[in-house]
Amino acid sequence: MPHPRAVPEVLAFLRDLEPSVRLVAGAAGRAGAMAGVVGGVTLDSGAVRPGDLFAGLPGGHCHGAAYAGAAARAGAGAGVMLSDRASPELPCIVVPDPRRVLGPLAAWLHGHPSRALAVHGVTGTNGKTSTTHLIAAGLAAAGRRTGLASTLEVRAPDLGRPAERTTAEAPDLQAFLAGCRAAGATDVALEVSSHGIALDRVTGVRFRTAVFTNLSPDHLDLHGDLDGYYAAKAALFTPERCELAVVGVDDAFGRRLARTTRCPVVTVSGEGGAADWRARDVRATVTGTAFRLTGPGVDREVSLALLGPHQASNALAAVAALVSTGLDVDDVLAGIGTFPALPGRLERVDAGQPYLALVDFAHNTGGHRRLLPFLRSLTAGRLVVVMGATGQRDPGKRAALGRCVAERADVVVVTDESPHGDDPAMLRRAVADGARAVRGAQVVECADRAEAIAVAVAETGPGDVVVVVGRGADQTLVTGGDVRWFDDRVALRAAVLDREDAGDVPACG
Known part of the structure; x- marks a missing residue:
C-alpha cells in the first residue's frame, strides 16, 4: 500500500x-x-x-x-x-x-520499490517478450523469487493475471513493483516498450540491468521517424536509470548504443559477431533451437525448446544479463533450456495434418525478416502467410509490410487485423498493394479473418507451411467501437480440422 x-x-x-x-x-x-x-x-x-x-x-x-x-x-x-x-x-x-x-x-x-528489487528491463523492436520470460525462467532456476510483467502476463510471486498493455502506466507499475516487494520477490523481469519510455511510464524505476535486443521500423506514428524511435529506446540506458546495459550489436542501432551509453556495457551477438557474449553455430529446426554460447569464462552448448534462430539471440541476452550480475551460468541455463514455447510466439497448431501450421506475433518488417526465412527453411514446398495491418498505427508501414511478406512467401492472404477507427478496406488495400508490387506474388484479399485463415489452409498442401501473423495470443478484434473475441490459434485449428473433415475450402469472395 x-x-x-x-x-x-x-x-x-x-x-x-x-x-x-x-x-x-x-x-x-x-x-x-x-x-x-x-x-x-x-x-x-x-x-x-x-x-x-x-x-x-x-x-x-x-x-x-x-x-x-x-x-x-x-x-x-x-x-x-x-x-x-x-x-x-x-x-x-x-x-x-x-x-x-x-x-x-x-x-x-510506494517507498521506491525498485530500490529493493533487482529489476531487469528489456526493450527493443523484436524479442522483448521472449527475452523477458527467459530472464524470469533463468532467475527462477537460480532460486530467485521473481515477478514478471510482459505483453502476455503480469505475475508477482504466487499471483498472475493477463496484461492490459506491454508496459503499465506509472502508478500501476509502481503498485505492481510494491506488490512484488511485499510478496518477498528479489527480482522483476520487466518488458519495456518505447511507449513506456517516451510516455514516462518507467520514469521512477531503477533498473539493475537494461537489455536492448534490436531496432527496426515500428511505432513511427508515435516517434515520427527512426531516429526518434531510437532516441526513445536509448533514453533507458542512462546511469540515472540503469546499472548495467546489455546491448545486442547485430544491427547499427545496437552498435551505436553500445558506443554512446554512459552505463557499463556488456555486448551480445546472436550472429557470432564481435561481442562479449556470442551465439555461434545456431541450428534451428521444427523441434527447437541449439547453439554454442561463449562469454567471459563460459563455453556451453545450449538447447532451447523455442522455435527460430532469433531465439538464440534472446536466450543469449538473458544469459548475459543474469550471469553479468553474479548468477551461476549453469543455473541460468537450466531454466532457459527447459522453458516452453510462449503462447502465440511461433505456436504450432497440430491436428495431425500433413503440413506445418503456426501462429506468430510478427507484426513489423523486422519481425517478418527474422521469421519467414526460418519458416522457408522448414519446407521444400510452399509458404502461405495470413497477415493484415492494425488500424490507427503508422500508415507508412502498411505497404512495406505487404511487400516484405510477399518477397518471402508464396501466397499472401490479406485480411482485417483490428482496424480500430480506420476503414478496414483501406487498410487491406494498402497492405495488398504493397504485396502485389512484388513481381509474381500470389495475393488474396479476404475481409473476414476466420475465412481468410480457412482460405490459407486450403492453399496449403502436404509438406507446406502456413502461418498466421500479427496478433499472436491476442484474443480481441477491434473494429470501430466493437470489440469481439477472436483467437488466431482457435481459428487456425478449426480451419485445419474442417479441411481434414470436408476437403478443400472455397476461395474467398
Missing part, C-alpha cells in the same frame, strides 16, 4: 522535480486543499478511492482533466488532481508536464 502523504509534502516533493508546480485550490479553498492527504494515484476516474490523487493527463482522444468531476463523485473529492490544467471540480496541482513527475511521485508514495 502507498504511504499517505499530506498535500504540502506532495507539493514540496514535486517542486524538487519541477519548480513551477502550483496549487489551484478551486472550490475547496486553499486551506481545504492543503489539509488533504494523498493516499494513492490513479489515471482512472472510475477507480479512485477517497484521498486518491487523480492524474488528469492529456491523451490522444481527450484530456483526462475532463473527468475531474467523475473522479470527485467517485470518491476523490478529499484528494487532488495532478494535471497541466486546472478544474473547478477538484483542487489541482498544476505542472507543465504531468507525465514526467507522475512516475517519481508514485514511486515515492
Whole structure:
C-alpha cells in the first residue's frame, strides 16, 4: 500500500522535480486543499478511492482533466488532481508536464520499490517478450523469487493475471513493483516498450540491468521517424536509470548504443559477431533451437525448446544479463533450456495434418525478416502467410509490410487485423498493394479473418507451411467501437480440422 502523504509534502516533493508546480485550490479553498492527504494515484476516474490523487493527463482522444468531476463523485473529492490544467471540480496541482513527475511521485508514495528489487528491463523492436520470460525462467532456476510483467502476463510471486498493455502506466507499475516487494520477490523481469519510455511510464524505476535486443521500423506514428524511435529506446540506458546495459550489436542501432551509453556495457551477438557474449553455430529446426554460447569464462552448448534462430539471440541476452550480475551460468541455463514455447510466439497448431501450421506475433518488417526465412527453411514446398495491418498505427508501414511478406512467401492472404477507427478496406488495400508490387506474388484479399485463415489452409498442401501473423495470443478484434473475441490459434485449428473433415475450402469472395 502507498504511504499517505499530506498535500504540502506532495507539493514540496514535486517542486524538487519541477519548480513551477502550483496549487489551484478551486472550490475547496486553499486551506481545504492543503489539509488533504494523498493516499494513492490513479489515471482512472472510475477507480479512485477517497484521498486518491487523480492524474488528469492529456491523451490522444481527450484530456483526462475532463473527468475531474467523475473522479470527485467517485470518491476523490478529499484528494487532488495532478494535471497541466486546472478544474473547478477538484483542487489541482498544476505542472507543465504531468507525465514526467507522475512516475517519481508514485514511486515515492510506494517507498521506491525498485530500490529493493533487482529489476531487469528489456526493450527493443523484436524479442522483448521472449527475452523477458527467459530472464524470469533463468532467475527462477537460480532460486530467485521473481515477478514478471510482459505483453502476455503480469505475475508477482504466487499471483498472475493477463496484461492490459506491454508496459503499465506509472502508478500501476509502481503498485505492481510494491506488490512484488511485499510478496518477498528479489527480482522483476520487466518488458519495456518505447511507449513506456517516451510516455514516462518507467520514469521512477531503477533498473539493475537494461537489455536492448534490436531496432527496426515500428511505432513511427508515435516517434515520427527512426531516429526518434531510437532516441526513445536509448533514453533507458542512462546511469540515472540503469546499472548495467546489455546491448545486442547485430544491427547499427545496437552498435551505436553500445558506443554512446554512459552505463557499463556488456555486448551480445546472436550472429557470432564481435561481442562479449556470442551465439555461434545456431541450428534451428521444427523441434527447437541449439547453439554454442561463449562469454567471459563460459563455453556451453545450449538447447532451447523455442522455435527460430532469433531465439538464440534472446536466450543469449538473458544469459548475459543474469550471469553479468553474479548468477551461476549453469543455473541460468537450466531454466532457459527447459522453458516452453510462449503462447502465440511461433505456436504450432497440430491436428495431425500433413503440413506445418503456426501462429506468430510478427507484426513489423523486422519481425517478418527474422521469421519467414526460418519458416522457408522448414519446407521444400510452399509458404502461405495470413497477415493484415492494425488500424490507427503508422500508415507508412502498411505497404512495406505487404511487400516484405510477399518477397518471402508464396501466397499472401490479406485480411482485417483490428482496424480500430480506420476503414478496414483501406487498410487491406494498402497492405495488398504493397504485396502485389512484388513481381509474381500470389495475393488474396479476404475481409473476414476466420475465412481468410480457412482460405490459407486450403492453399496449403502436404509438406507446406502456413502461418498466421500479427496478433499472436491476442484474443480481441477491434473494429470501430466493437470489440469481439477472436483467437488466431482457435481459428487456425478449426480451419485445419474442417479441411481434414470436408476437403478443400472455397476461395474467398
